[in-house]
Amino acid sequence: MESSFVYILYSRRLDRYYTGVTTLSVVEQIENHIEKKYGKLNFTQKADDWELYHSIKCEGFAQARRIEMHIKKMKSKIYLQNLKSFPEMVDKLLAKYRNN
Template sequence: MKTFVYILYSEKLNRFYIGLTTLSVEERIENHLKKKYAKLNFTQKADDWKLYLSFEVLNYSQGRQLELFIKRMKSSKFIKSLKEDKVKYESILNKFKSF
């Protein structure tokens, strides 16, 4: 089963959202925009979420570890660096290959 960690960005909120899914990333974004996740109040605050970055991971466990790692960084600067710095992007993915 394909698993993805994805990062959404809202210009309206000027914020990122980090998530994990076994659906296609496109389907997951559509569900966020349609406000299908009642418990996820954060994504309901905006209606302009766009895909910023996504990672295909080996399995759900690896994805969860990567998702939590990115969330713990609590830094939009860090998230932006993932998109801009391919070496950093690859090194972080490699860090979680064993999960």
């Protein structure tokens, strides 16, 4: 099964987070954002100091996408910070959105 990741980037300059999903390695994905490979309409084009804040390895793309959408719906920096601080939150998301 192909690995997929939910990743959360942080820009100090913007003081903003960006959440995405990828089947690439997380390092490769960040490089693509920094090198502005995703076009002018992508939010990450607004800064060039994106760094990996947190990542979640998922069972597959479908699970990763559902977790990404869950995180984005929360619309909360505190929620993102808690995901990093409390690994049990990630475990619950992985269980809730487990591929069947």
